[in-house]
Amino acid sequence: MASFIGYTFTLTFAVQGAVNTLGDLRGTFASIERINSVLSAKDIDDSLAYGLAKELDNKETEDSNGRVHEKGTVNTRYMSALKSSSSCSDLAWSGDIHLEDVHFSYPLRSDVDVLNGLDLVIECGKVTALVGSSGAGKSTVVQLLARYYEPTQGRITVAGEDIRVFDKREWSQIVSLVNQDPVLFSASVGENIAYGLPDDVVSKDEIIKAAKAANAHEFIISLPQGL
Structure with a gap:
């Protein structure tokens, strides 16, 4: 009887230990996978990437030795550009809106192209009507203009300025959707x-x-x- 009880307790602890170890390993692998997905730039916001690229193009200068400097200030400058509210409203009231080679697919249906290279100019001070069959992308264009989504390719500009440089909260204050x-x-x-x-x-x-x-x-x- 004593031997049987001892054997049972030993087997129970061994099985429980194996289960706990397996759970820890699964958690570790999940954490590693998540870290790799972040580091692989899958979750980088398109607007941030655009802003950084624009700052690098416009702000970097080269000294006499051909070395590039001022890279350390890109993030600060880009965030300040997102938060500035003086130019956003002025541009919205003074310039045309241009959809340039816009491609878009909804995240849950990335294999279906809703917009495929759309070019459209919405002239300032005029009424623009989108007419087409159901599923042609009319509502999608409106949602992109309101920045509910961002284009998967191409860009939307107002008075020549990409709207992704503006903070979404600021943009929502000057765009009305009825x-x-x-x-x-x-x-x-x-x-x-x-x-x-x-x-x-x-x-x-x-x-x-x-x-x-x-x-x-x-x-x-x-x-x-x-x-």
Whole structure:
């Protein structure tokens, strides 16, 4: 009996030890794979890569011995360029938007080309309409302009400046997207309108003004409870 108990405990500890060791090895291999994927530049953001390349092209100078310097300041300069807000708004109001040889595939369907070398000029101060069959890429173009996605190849410029040099939060402040199908929250009409206005406290006059601007005021006041 004593021998049997001793043998059972020994076998149990051996099996448990083997299981623990296998789990540790799996965790180690997973960590190594993740580190390798990061180091292999799979996760480098396209906008960062573009900014770094642009800084290297524009800012590097050569001394009399042909040696390149000022590389150490590239990251700082690029981050400051992303955070600057003075030029982004000015460019958006003053220049044409140009899609130059734009290619795009959605991340979950990378084998399907939605856009394949699209060239399009959206002239400043004019209305541009995209017309085509379902699945032709009209909504995709709008999503790229709003920077919900970035082109897999090519670039989008405004007044000649690649939009990827701007911070996405800054870009979202000057680009407005109105969907065909509105999203209404479970609240009154007035509260839904006020939700889209920038101020925390919105007066009824401002809500009515917004409704009139959207050509919806007459319809709203005809409802049983109005706003």
